Every structure is written in C-alpha cells, then in structure tokens.
Amino acid sequence: MRAFSVPAFRQITPFAESASRLIIDAGCGTGHSTRALALAYPLAHVIGVDQSAERLSRAPELPDNACLLRAELADFWRLLQAAGWPVEHHYLFYPNPWPKPAHLKRRWHAHPVFPCLLAIGGRLELRTNFSLYAREFQQALHYSGHADASLLQLPAEEPVSPFESKYRDSGHPLYQVIVDLS
Numbered sequence: 001m002r003a004f005s006v007p008a009f010r011q012i013t014p015f016a017e018s019a020s021r022l023i024i025d026a027g028c029g030t031g032h033s034t035r036a037l038a039l040a041y042p043l044a045h046v047i048g049v050d051q052s053a054e055r056l057s058r059a060p061e062l063p064d065n066a067c068l069l070r071a072e073l074a075d076f077w078r079l080l081q082a083a084g085w086p087v088e089h090h091y092l093f094y095p096n097p098w099p100k101p102a103h104l105k106r107r108w109h110a111h112p113v114f115p116c117l118l119a120i121g122g123r124l125e126l127r128t129n130f131s132l133y134a135r136e137f138q139q140a141l142h143y144s145g146h147a148d149a150s151l152l153q154l155p156a157e158e159p160v161s162p163f164e165s166k167y168r169d170s171g172h173p174l175y176q177v178i179v180d181l182s
C-alpha cells in the first residue's frame, strides 16, 4: 500500500460514516466531476479519489456533501471493501487507457483488485473514449457473472469532467459501461 492511502482513508471515515447515500468518483483528477455529482445528488455524500496531489490541488470549491481524498485506487478499493460502507453509485470516468498490449494488466478489469471493485457493489459506471477498454471491461463483467452489463455510446450531454469535455470537443465517440452490482 502507498504510504498516503491509509491515513487519507482514515481522515474521510467520519464523512463516509455519516452518509446515508455514498457515491465514489474513482480517479477524479481535478475533482470537477466530484463537484458535479455532489450538486446532482445533494442528499448523497460524494468521495473523489485520485493519487495525483497536483491534480487534486486544482480542485474547484466543493459543496459540503463532497470531499477529495489522495489515495491509490487499488489501496482505496481494498480499504473500502474492508470498511463495508454501502456504495450506491461508483463512477470511473476516463481511467488511464494503458493502450499497449503489454499494459493490459494495468487496465482495471485485468488488475488483481478487480474482484474487490465488484464486491464493493452499487451501480458501477465506466466512461472511456477507448472502445477496446469499454469492450474488455464489459467482457470481464460478463465473465464475472454480470451478464446484464451494458455498453452504450454516451449520449451528447453536458460533459461531467475535464477529460470528457476534452474528448468530446475533439470529436471522439465516448462509451459507457454500466452494471448494477447490488
């Protein structure tokens, strides 16, 4: 585990344990999507997680029902599963694509932490501009017993995050994989 993951997780424990509804923004970058989710779900508590202190330092002002945490995601997911907090929505917006074949194991569906991510439960949504990532993610969910995992092209809507905005402005097709793990 990264040295910063455990103390950061402890710090957000009171925030998470006071929540009746919990939403995770995994790999939140600058936290703009965390803010957007907190405004869209005012009755939920939203936790944005990213390992990059530099990106987190560029976060906008957040409403009271949102917080940001610097942690490595594999660490965070293992700690989250152990804590047993019920997660309602779990978002993975534009994870690093790791496009080369040799990078496969760094994509989340091929990473050893994947079973833990599934065990956390809730409605899981991945968004990516990399169609192979979306297709592999959906396949991995199917192989894990989630035959209802859907892969759709993201409809044109207000971008939720800076990377969504950047890819949409460049004319990339965007994909979403959604599964209900509850």
Ligand SMILES: C[S@@+](CC[C@H](N)C(=O)[O-])C[C@H]1O[C@@H](n2cnc3c(N)ncnc32)[C@H](O)[C@@H]1O
Binding pocket: 026, 027, 028, 029, 030, 033, 049, 050, 051, 052, 055, 071, 072, 073, 074, 092, 093, 094, 095, 096, 161, 162, 163, 164
């Ligand atoms: C392509 S950016 C997307 C950021 C944001 N979700 C968006 O859509 O604008 C990927 C983000 O994932 C973070 N990230 C990548 N691997 C990570 C890991 N293992 N643990 C935590 N964060 C990670 C990076 O620091 C980066 O901010």
